[in-house]
Amino acid sequence: DTAVSQTPKYLVTQMGNDKSIKCEQNLGHDTMYWYKQDSKKFLKIMFSYNNKELIINETVPNRFSPKSPDKAHLNLHINSLELGDSAVYFCASSQHVAEAFFGQGTRLTVV
Amino acid sequence: AQSVSQHNHHVILSEAASLELGCNYSYGGTVNLFWYVQYPGQHLQLLLKYFSGDPLVKGIKGFEAEFIKSKFSFNLRKPSVQWSDTAEYFCAVRGTYKYIFGTGTRLKVLA
Numbered sequence: 001d002t003a004v005s006q007t008p009k010y011l012v013t014q015m016g017n018d019k020s021i022k023c024e025q026n027l028g029h030d031t032m033y034w035y036k037q038d039s040k041k042f043l044k045i046m047f048s049y050n051n052k053e054l055i056i057n058e059t060v061p062n063r064f065s066p067k068s069p070d071k072a073h074l075n076l077h078i079n080s081l082e083l084g085d086s087a088v089y090f091c092a093s094s095q096h097v098a099e100a101f102f103g104q105g106t107r108l109t110v111v
Numbered sequence: 112a113q114s115v116s117q118h119n120h121h122v123i124l125s126e127a128a129s130l131e132l133g134c135n136y137s138y139g140g141t142v143n144l145f146w147y148v149q150y151p152g153q154h155l156q157l158l159l160k161y162f163s164g165d166p167l168v169k170g171i172k173g174f175e176a177e178f179i180k181s182k183f184s185f186n187l188r189k190p191s192v193q194w195s196d197t198a199e200y201f202c203a204v205r206g207t208y209k210y211i212f213g214t215g216t217r218l219k220v221l222a
Contacts, residue, residue, distance in 0.1 A: 031208060041149075042197055043212040055208040091152065097143050097162075097205050102155040 003027050006091045006103035013081055014111055016106070021106045024089030025059060029074075031073040032096060037088040042102045046089075049074055081110045113206045115139045117213035124192050125221050132187040132216050133200030143205035144185045146176055149215075150198045158200075161185065172196070194222045 006023040015018050025032065034046040048056040052068045063079045074091060091103040120211040127159050136144065147155040159170025166178040176187045179213040183203060197220045 033209065041215045041217075043155075043201065044209075044214075045209045048208045049210060058209075092155075092210075094210075099145055099157045099160050100155075100210050101157075102147075104154045 002101040002104075004091055004093055005107070006089075006106055008106060008108075009104060010107050010111045012111065014072070015081055015083060018079045020078070021089055021091075021108075023074045023076070023103055024082050024092040025072055025091075025101070027070075027093055027095070027101060029093035031093060032068065032071075032093075033100065034076050035090040035102075036093060039092060039105050043090070046074075047074075047076075052060060076086070078108075081108075082104065083110050086110045094098060100108045112218045113211050115202050115204050115211050115213040117200075117202055117216050119190065119216045120214065121217050121219075123221065126194055127191050128220075130189040130192050130196075130218070132186070132200055134185045134187065134200075134213060134217075135183050136202070136204045138204050138206065138211075142178075142180075144176075144178060145203045145205070145210070146170065146185075146187050147201045147203060147212075148173070148198045149201065155201065158187070171211065176182065192218075192220045194220050196220050 004025045031050045033048045046060045047066045049068045065077045069072045090103045090105050092100040094100040114137045134138045138194045146158040161168045161178045169175045200216045
């Protein structure tokens, strides 16, 4: 069983479109995250949720809207996609301050 | 401000050479430190972690790291690298509801 799974793995879309990425964890963790990895491999926190509540929104444009319907899911919706949104997006989860477990990533390409 | 710096951006080694990757952190609270590895096209996987106790921690695949509080460092080591260790390596510190990553070190091991 995959601990943290996200779909889709690849997403190619045109500028201006709206898209969603889904994430689910089966580890029973309380905290979930979205990270963005740019072309230089730099990993930057976007959002963190604890028990379905938004804790961190790290100066992400409001075109990005996370939603956590329950503790096991954290989805990311992106409106009006721009070229600069092209990146790999990783979902992760953790229990308190223990290590984070990462999903396989979603490679988003905006053309 | 919380930060992690990795000094080596690209490292090229021959098989059987010894490896040491530098990591320095800046964080005022209790320190939880991690090293993650990202193989080409894959997600981040935990190599090892330090929370407290013995400052020399051993991880998977023969990796180890030493926490030196006075130097704010958590360097990663491996006595003898293999071709399969070719990957990107990230040092991270646990912040408040987030993990702060260094910029990564790309390791290439020549067969």
